[in-house]
Amino acid sequence: MASGPELLRADDTSDGGSPSCPTAPHSDGSCPIAPHSDGSCPIAPHSDGSCPIAPHSDGSCPTAPPGARLSIAILCYINLLNYMDRFTVAGVLPEVEDFFSIGDSSSGLLQSVFIGSYMVLAPLCGYWGDRRSRKRLLSLGLALWAAATMAGSFVPPQGFWALLLARAVVGAGEAAFSTVAPTLVADLSPPGPPRSRALGGFYLAVPLGSGLGYITGAKVKEVATDWRWALRVTPVLGLLALVLLVTLVTDAPRGGTETPPRDPPDPQRVGQ
Incomplete structure (x- = not known):
């Protein structure tokens, strides 16, 4: 029977590997720690006899698909644009009120209709x-909110209702992306530290994008002397993001980087 420290080292995945293959795979993609030909485990098995380092059913190790890092970077960039677009209007809100001759209660509807459509459509987008x-x-959602934001920048002074409709469509487009994109990021990353880093970078876009939205709205309004130009920045960047999404992002299979579940450590076995 292997000693306790040996078992702990065998199960350890702190180096970034996954539970089923804690070391890098061979050049042919096979797992260097696959079970023996007779099905026995190269290290002590779990209490039920199962191997704690079993690879996938085809003998391969769970690894990220080709182009995963570039795909994750593009998704993080799009998430940054999402939050920039969401808060750009807030950076020019006094100018919006003056342009449409409305008060605070009416201008507050811009965020209310956005949140309302986002809440209603997010579960439907998750189901789809x-x-x-x-x-x-993701491509449909990105194209939808970029087009709606651009259209909202051309609304005449008497058409505040049209700007409200545009912001509702923006909420629908962002609901599609924010609901589905994290699952794709997860499937592009092996379990453990690689996935944590990928999702951490994805959600870092929330505070960064929110702050950049305020800054972009205020600065573009000052330079262009027209608040409507502030709404035209993120759609242009969104068009670039759409091209990158369609051409370069890998649509990874669901659960493709997952590993077989492991039993919790057996205290009696570890202590031997």
Whole structure:
């Protein structure tokens, strides 16, 4: 029977590997710690006899698909644009009120209609994302909010209702992306530290994008002397993001980097 420290080292994944293959795979993709030919484990098995380092059913190790890092970087960039677009209006809100001759109660509806459509459509987008192409849904959502934001910048002074409608459509587009994109980021990253870093970078865009939205709105309004130009920045950047999304992002298979579940450590076995 292997000693306690040996068992702990065998199960350790602190170096960034996954539970089923804590070391790098061979050049042919096979796992260097696959079970023996007779099915026995190269280290002490779990209490039920299962191997704690079993690879996938085809003998391969769970690894990230090709182009995963670039795909994750593009998704993080799009998430940054999402939050920039969400808060750009807030940076020019006094000018919006003057342009449409409205008060605070009416201008507050801009965020209310956005949140309302976002809340209603997010569950539907999640349902679709679990059953259809996630990349197609992300592309549709990105194109939708970029087009709606650009259209809202051309609304005349007497058409405040049209700007409200545009912000509701923006909420629908961002609901599609924010609901589905994190699942794609997770499937592009092996479990453990790589996935944690990927999701951490994705959600870092929330505070960064929010702050940049305020800054962009205020600065562009000062330079262009027209608040409507502030709404035209993120759609242009969104068009670039859409091209990158369609051409470069990998639509990873659901659960492709997951590993077989492991039993919790057996205290009696570890202590031997």
